[in-house]
Amino acid sequence: MPQIRPLSANLQRTAIEELNEVPERLDADITAIRTWLEQQPHLRSRSNDQFLVAFLRGCKFSLEKAKSKLDKYYTLRTRYPDFYTIRDVDSQRVHELLRLG
Numbered sequence: 010m011p012q013i014r015p016l017s018a019n020l021q022r023t024a025i026e027e028l029n030e031v032p033e034r035l036d037a038d039i040t041a042i043r044t045w046l047e048q049q050p051h052l053r054s055r056s057n058d059q060f061l062v063a064f065l066r067g068c069k070f071s072l073e074k075a076k077s078k079l080d081k082y083y084t085l086r087t088r089y090p091d092f093y094t095i096r097d098v099d100s101q102r103v104h105e106l107l108r109l110g
Contacts (some may be wrong), residue, residue, distance in 0.1 A: 011036050011058040029070040038065055038072065045076055052083050 013035075016024060042061050046054045055072040061075075064082075066072035087095050092106070 011039050011062065013062050020089065026065050027069075029088045030066065031070070035062070036069060039096055042075055042079070045072075046079070049080070052080065054083060055078060 021030075021032075039058055039061050040064065043056050046052055046056055064075045064079055065072075067104070088099055
C-alpha cells in the first residue's frame with residue numbers, strides 16, 4: 010500500500026477520469042518508477058511515494074512520460090541550482106522568470 014495523502018472523493022474521481030489513475034495499480038506504478046530510478050546512476054532522486062505519485066499524476070500515469078519528466082527535472086536542478094534555491098519570493102527577477110514560464 011503506497012504511503013500517499015488520501016484524496017477526497019471528488020479529487021479521486023477526477024484522478025481516475027482525467028488522469029487515468031487506477032487505484033489498484035498505484036503501488037505497481039510507483040514500484041516501477043522507483044525500480045527505474047535505482048537503475049539510473051546519474052539520478053539521485055527522492056523516492057518517497059508522494060513525490061513519485063505527483064510525477065505520475067502530472068504525466069497522466071504514463072510511465073515513460075513520468076520517467077522522462079523526472080530525468081529532465083533532475084537535469085535542470087543540476088544545471089541551474091540557483092533557480093531551485095532562490096528564497097527571495099519578492100525578487101523582481103523571480104517574478105520575471107515565472108512570468109516567462
